[in-house]
Amino acid sequence: MYDDLTLEHFMDGLVKRNPYEPEFHQAVKEVAESVIPFINKNPKYKQAHILERMTEPDKVVSFRVSWEDDEGNIRINRGYRVQFNNSIGPYKGGLRFDPSVNMSVLKFLGFEQTFKNSLTTLPIGAGKGGSDFNPKGKSDREIMRFCQSFMTQLYQHIGPNMDVPAGDIGVGAREISYLFGQYKRLTHQFESVLTGKSLEFGGSLIRTEATGYGNAYFMQSMLIHSGQIIEGKTCLVSGSGNVALYCAEKIIQLGGKVLTLSDSSGTLLVPNGIEQTQLDIIKDIKTNKRQRLGVLTELFECEFYEGKKPWSIKADLAFPCATQNELDEDDASLLAEHGCLAVSEGANMPCTPEAVHTFHERGILYAPGKAANAGGVAVSALEMSQNSIRMSWSENELEQKLHNIMQQIHDQCVKYGEHDGKVNYVDGANIAGFIKVADAMLAYGVV
Numbered sequence: 457m458y459d460d461l462t463l464e465h466f467m468d469g470l471v472k473r474n475p476y477e478p479e480f481h482q483a484v485k486e487v488a489e490s491v492i493p494f495i496n497k498n499p500k501y502k503q504a505h506i507l508e509r510m511t512e513p514d515k516v517v518s519f520r521v522s523w524e525d526d527e528g529n530i531r532i533n534r535g536y537r538v539q540f541n542n543s544i545g546p547y548k549g550g551l552r553f554d555p556s557v558n559m560s561v562l563k564f565l566g567f568e569q570t571f572k573n574s575l576t577t578l579p580i581g582a583g584k585g586g587s588d589f590n591p592k593g594k595s596d597r598e599i600m601r602f603c604q605s606f607m608t609q610l611y612q613h614i615g616p617n618m619d620v621p622a623g624d625i626g627v628g629a630r631e632i633s634y635l636f637g638q639y640k641r642l643t644h645q646f647e648s649v650l651t652g653k654s655l656e657f658g659g660s661l662i663r664t665e666a667t668g669y670g671n672a673y674f675m676q677s678m679l680i681h682s683g684q685i686i687e688g689k690t691c692l693v694s695g696s697g698n699v700a701l702y703c704a705e706k707i708i709q710l711g712g713k714v715l716t717l718s719d720s721s722g723t724l725l726v727p728n729g730i731e732q733t734q735l736d737i738i739k740d741i742k743t744n745k746r747q748r749l750g751v752l753t754e755l756f757e758c759e760f761y762e763g764k765k766p767w768s769i770k771a772d773l774a775f776p777c778a779t780q781n782e783l784d785e786d787d788a789s790l791l792a793e794h795g796c797l798a799v800s801e802g803a804n805m806p807c808t809p810e811a812v813h814t815f816h817e818r819g820i821l822y823a824p825g826k827a828a829n830a831g832g833v834a835v836s837a838l839e840m841s842q843n844s845i846r847m848s849w850s851e852n853e854l855e856q857k858l859h860n861i862m863q864q865i866h867d868q869c870v871k872y873g874e875h876d877g878k879v880n881y882v883d884g885a886n887i888a889g890f891i892k893v894a895d896a897m898l899a900y901g902v903v
């Protein structure tokens with residue numbers, strides 16, 4: 457007979473094996489709280505030490521990235537790829553270029569990706585990578601030289617059936633193009649080794665929009681399930697990158713009113729709701745001109761609050777779409793006091809555990825990122841499928857597929873997270889994501 461697994465014992469071991477990795481501990485604890493009771497009811501997972509194996513990455517690589525800046529100085533950064541779990545498909549997950557990147561951050565992201573990719577219903581394993589390189593303020597040429605040097609190290613670890621990276625914070629269409637160009641030059645192969653590519657060379661329609669659109673669809677499903685609608689609701693969105701901009705766009709299309717966006721310098725407030733024409737200006741400022749949101753006060757009627765987060769503004773719904781731990785307990789209390797009904801995470805782990813606890817305590821519907829932002833990686837998997845069959849699906853087809861996938865993810869969360877008529881989307885996402893990967897690992901035996 458086996459004793460029950462306890463959260464305390466499991467987490468003690470994990471922290472000892474992975475010291476100084478607070479983000480990784482946070483992500484694992486959130487999953488362990490949901491799945492340990494499930495594992496104890498299903499001893500086959502306990503006997504095979506599935507959770508212990510799932511929390512140990514398959515492989516981690518770290519490498520030097522040397523490159524030359526525009527002044528001719530030699531610059532050195534560190535590159536990484538964490539290949540977390542390939543039980544249900546090739547490693548799949550983004551690359552992040554940001555000074556905050558370290559092993560703890562990439563392990564939390566790779567671990568989360570395991571559950572997210574499982575939830576998509578598509579055959580993709582989990583990985584994450586990146587560098588502590590800061591793209592802000594760099595010229596196009598510097599970005600190109602960095603990406604080429606990064607790929608010169610990374611290319612031997614990736615491949616269309618091995619590991620397929622994509623974008624994340626600081627890695628968008630420009631960086632993916634430089635990375636793909638260098639991979640092609642090194643290997644003489646034109647293959648589906650990155651997703652988020654431009655349309656001219658194998659990219660998929662809707663991939664740019666997918667994470668943000670998917671998050672708005674998830675919120676819509678969650679509201680409908682509880683007898684409400686998104687139309688007419690006031691919304692706070694944080695961030696103004698890929699995820700935030702397209703989350704805002706889909707909210708507007710669904711009839712919601714987006715009051716805010718933000719960046720690392722502060723929050724933009726449009727009290728009557730951002731209109732699509734204004735959103736197009738914001739996209740140009742952030743994506744093409746790479747400027748701060750504050751410049752918008754000169755372009756249309758809006759307010760800008762330097763150094764402030766959006767969460768103190770009264771609204772019905774919240775969509776944190778910037779970065780991890782951007783919404784804490786105080787922010788969650790303010791949202792609750794202002795009557796917020798639901799929170800759906802576009803970013804990965806943007807809400808602290810204390811904030812999530814507050815949502816649950818105050819009856820606010822809460823969708824974790826691994827469920828709500830899975831639309832991006834799902835369309836990445838569809839990009840891989842299109843590349844394999846050398847076809848391109850239409851925008852309508854892809855958006856319909858994305859919408860269906862988000863609905864299926866929602867329904868899996870309900871199936872595994874509903875107790876006494878209430879849905880705990882954290883438990884639902886964790887248990888549903890766990891089962892598929894765990895069953896594949898059991899089938900492989902001890903590997």
Ligand SMILES: NC(=O)C1=CN([C@@H]2O[C@H](COP(=O)(O)OP(=O)(O)OC[C@H]3O[C@@H](n4cnc5c(N)ncnc54)[C@H](OP(=O)(O)O)[C@@H]3O)[C@@H](O)[C@H]2O)C=CC1
Nearest residue numbers: 624625626667695696697698699719720778779803804832
């Ligand atoms: N891209 C994708 O397909 C997916 C992304 N995600 C997650 O979504 C989040 C956003 O990614 P993405 O939109 O791609 O990244 P981008 O680089 O396109 O945008 C990031 C945005 O977040 C803001 N930001 C970053 N750090 C901070 C901070 N510390 N405080 C306040 N604002 C901050 C940035 O501001 P500034 O402009 O000032 O830098 C920018 O507006 C991340 O958590 C990512 O892991 C999840 C699933 C898929």
Ligand SMILES: O=C(O)CCC(=O)C(=O)O
Nearest residue numbers: 548549550622832833836
């Ligand atoms: O599209 C992908 O492969 C990566 C998406 C991603 O990094 C994420 O879901 O966090």
